[in-house]
Amino acid sequence: MPQETITLGRYLFERLVQKPLDINTIFGVPGDFNLTLLDKIYEVENLKWAGNVNELNAAYAADGYSRVKHSLSCLVTTFGVGELSAFNGLAGSYAEHVGVLSVVGIPSIDSQQKQLLLHHTLGNGDFTVFERMTSNITQTTIVLKDAHNAPDEIDRAIREAYINQRPVYLGFPSNMVSVEVPADRLKTPLDLSLPKNDEDAQNEVVERVLELISKAKDPVILIDACCGRHDSTKEARRLIDTTNFKFAVTPLAKGSTNIDESHERFTGIYVGSLSYPEVKSAVESSDLVLSLGALLSDFNTEVKQDPESKISQQWLWTRLSKWLKPGDTVITETGTSSFGIIQTRFPENVFGISQVLWGSIGYSVGATYGAVAAAEELNPEKRTILFVGDGSLQLTAQELSAMIRAENKPYIFVLNNKGFTIEKLIHGPKAHYNQIQPWDHAKFIESFNPKNAETHSVHKVKDLENLFNDAKFAKSDKFRLIEINLDEMDAPINLIEQAKLSEKANAQN
């Protein structure tokens, strides 16, 4: 009896669907050299094609998907023009340790050997230049060359991406898609034993903290709520004992962290301006606050707002705490949103995404497509909530059309502050280059002909209160865009301070 076979293209996708990878959506854009590979997606049960609008957005989406699935994602682009457009997205996944299998449909081996093809090449007959460039922003690069070992190579690509949680390049020649390989292989699970902590990342953080400590004259440790929530109270106590620093706790931490209040270096309960004067002075006069498990919103929950007043970031991020629900995924764009969300108290099991290190503007919109696809696969009622500025949105805005096409049901909160406020804070508050064309966001959504969408535009506190208090609005049963109109220079206080530091660093010689 002859051995059962399947095509190599199908083999790749069957592998990706298997547990624990559990990938059900493939991101990317069709192109000359990947079309027959894309056909194989439709042969695999529980697998669908996302149909992104461009490759950069697709790479962002793959990043968001991988984070929410806590697994891996797969991006398919085409040789040259496609893969290069995805570079910035892949570099972000590399910098932030996100596992993405980047499959690139490349010319057939025959074309490469004959160097016949000019289309999509640099015109110099060099077919390996893009792979070489990619090697700087991927864990490893693998090109399928030989039908005999191709399944092994595919398994290796998946394993490297998963174990290292970084992008891996897999070059898939168009003529190898239909090569037949033994189907039996799929019965042997992939070896995906988990990696140790990333030492580089850990060392970076430790070095940075040690450097700050070595410069500080009067440091204080401030223990906040997340210290208990993330089960690190023991480590906090060891830090107090090792450093001999004085320490304080916040009201929320007081109840949950079991800190010894009779300790000789215990300073008291810190509640910002409501603290006892000696505690306030001890914390605020310190030149270094080692804040453990910070939940900055603790300081702000007493903010009351006149319903008729304009919405401010200060109020928004605190108020948001009460609208969030366990299980939500919250994506925030680099800028006012990623700083503001620090003030928001998350309920249990809320997953936050922000591209903090790489910080590519526009990332969050693409990532939301991946996140909402992943979240709805995990549980159709799971909510995916994006906060993005009007400026950042413009970079990748058309990916909202892809989510509408896929019938996803995210909440898109557009913080309309009329331009690139984060850049204005760093430099050029009135500069022409930090201004943007003002869009009509409702009409923008309408132009995509959505079947099931609603849009809102809110100015006052009471407008947003009405939405946040509406049980129908709370149910993620349609695509929603909510424009929040803010003052142009309104920003979270921590962002304003960070921006000052950035400008100073740029100017230094």
Place this chain on the structure above:
Amino acid sequence: MPQETITLGRYLFERLVQKPLDINTIFGVPGDFNLTLLDKIYEVENLKWAGNVNELNAAYAADGYSRVKHSLSCLVTTFGVGELSAFNGLAGSYAEHVGVLSVVGIPSIDSQQKQLLLHHTLGNGDFTVFERMTSNITQTTIVLKDAHNAPDEIDRAIREAYINQRPVYLGFPSNMVSVEVPADRLKTPLDLSLPKNDEDAQNEVVERVLELISKAKDPVILIDACCGRHDSTKEARRLIDTTNFKFAVTPLAKGSTNIDESHERFTGIYVGSLSYPEVKSAVESSDLVLSLGALLSDFNTEVKQDPESKISQQWLWTRLSKWLKPGDTVITETGTSSFGIIQTRFPENVFGISQVLWGSIGYSVGATYGAVAAAEELNPEKRTILFVGDGSLQLTAQELSAMIRAENKPYIFVLNNKGFTIEKLIHGPKAHYNQIQPWDHAKFIESFNPKNAETHSVHKVKDLENLFNDAKFAKSDKFRLIEINLDEMDAPINLIEQAKLSEKANAQN
């Protein structure tokens, strides 16, 4: 008397405005490390900032601008996130020999030396990785390091980009923007003596043609109208004498190329199906037609269309010939448009742009911004006309907002054939991955709040005839988008044939 000085940032931009470069628009996106550099643009007379919506689009725009100005263009992005997003655009300029000075605002030298900054890096302290990657798609890379030789290095970067007509990378540390350099230098013009023909490109074409000739059993030379228009009749005659191939001429070439009709190998006048049978047979039975100065529309100008019939590509591209005017710039997207335009007869002094070799989908929309900026600088009444498919438009669509913000007045013809027709022709005519979300293009434009725009949507021949016969429509005094609704699989015949070849090449081992 002390020497007069200017800042290094301003020095760069003053150089770019000088003749013969004559750059009046700078393309790019603001970011942390280029803000102070952007300030200098506003200090220079006759220079403005384009304010692109994202970096890929900005790179496409810079490419289009450089082509129309027949000079050079300047793109400004920011370290890491910004420059990587522009890679695909720069690679296209590299492949197609377009001069672009790619200025990247990079961290201050101090930050680099201390390796303090994590933001926008890959997290490994390597600040040179992006420059290294860029070196694959640029003529050369230059980083300003030393105030003393920085003006020389800037001059060198400009010269390399101009002379080689390829992208050059110029890394500009944020702390060097305000360094003072002697203003006197600007009085010495740059050495921009022109380059020889590009031998690689020429050799590529020659090799391809020779290969076809060596395989052909019964070749024929067909001399068409552009042979006279572009003053290459002498070369055509030498080709006839050298090869000893038979030859024919088209009716238009007959009048303008002064070909010897008494020559022993002269076959006759070729007019497609209207030819004498022996001429028709001699040309069409040949296995290789060496078509010189082709104007395929010659065969099609007799097409008459019922005004009530649906618009077809066959009719559209021929009819367009009569609407075009001397001085127009016509940009066509890779796909049905770039193939279709071959059938259009251009009046004198019409400049065509199509990214034929690199072929990145979405290029034309970004390039149109650059082209229209350049054309309007040359003459405010010059028309810039884009033809783009509905699928390709989606990749870079938001750049239309940037043109609206800049108050440019292009014609955007959207060929709405409901998806990626070129990919459908290559593979998967019914495949989900070749379908797209249908957009309401009029509403899409409205969502950008244009001050002076109009949109049209035409289905029938008479609808487009009405526009083409309207003198007001012919005047480029506002932003216009014209949606042309076509059948899904309608395409120029030459594209259908090319697509068959592409699918075959992909499948070969």
